[in-house]
Amino acid sequence: MASSSAGFVAGLTAAAVVTVGFLTYQASANIPAALVGKSRANTSATAAAKAPRDKKNPTALPGSSGTGERVVYSVDDDRVWLVSATGRVERTFKVTPGSVDPLPGTYAVTSRSKAVTGTDGTPIEHVVRFTSVGGVVIGFSAAVNGTTTTPDSTVKTGGIRESRRDGDAMWVFATIGQKIVVIR
Template identity: 65%
Template sequence: MASSSAGFVAGLTAAAVATVGFLGWQASATAPAALGSAKPTVPPAVSASKAARDGDDPTKLPGGTGTGPRVVYALDDDRVWLVDQGEKVVRTFRVEPGTVDPVPGVYLVSSRSNAITGTDGVPVEHVVRFASVNGVVIGFSAEAGAAAQPADDGVKTGGIRETREDGDAMWRFATIGQRVVVIR
């Protein structure tokens, strides 16, 4: 009798999971395209256009990125600046962007994961997420090891890769709610 009941419960569970999966798919297929894609909030003090650069020193923080503690990410330069409360750049470094870029603007760190596998099959650590574009999550991360499987060239990725040392610094600096300013 016990094995019969277990089989019945397993069947009900499988049916429930399938139903929830179908309803989730149906809801996502009929949802408006704009729903779920993060929109940056751009205060007047921050320019979302190409920020002024110092031609003599590409590591110098561009102007027009706001004030206070923040992560500044320059799409055109593939560079990040970590800026503290006193407006001092505590670290700057180059990054390797994914295939999908966030829209220039101001975001907040929305979630973090210590270690996961990226959409490209590469184990990553110190993941700091701040945006989503058409269902692709955008965030900073550092490779933690070799790819578990070859990446599909057609996969859209939002992982902005850092070295492990830079990833450690980002992890300590960019906690939940930290501002991320994305500029051209």
């Protein structure tokens, strides 16, 4: 009986070591470049960050912004594109970013809330979250009062504000797991 107990404990220990190793790897793979101090020049996120623009049509979907059904968000242009599975732009609109920007890369919608209060105290609706930066949750939302004013820069906010009409469209389009591509 003692040898079977020892084998059981050894098995549990091995499983724990594997789990800790996996979680350590996963955590290290998701450290923002700013915290690591290394350039991400060779990552696909950077390739997406340099998406070319159509100078004659600034609202056109930037090249190299991914494939398939997705939400494309340009932090430099403060613009969103809702793109169908065939690559057709279903809708594009301007947004007002929070004080904390997401890093360029590909994400997925992780959670949604019909109505909550934003970090800045504003009642918001149709919240679509997809990442966090330094503990600040990043997501799209619309203020219930319809405002899209620039947030107070002294408060760390990750809310990317849309008009209520655009928020309605995002809510329908960006369900849990929907791909979000962030570009510069």
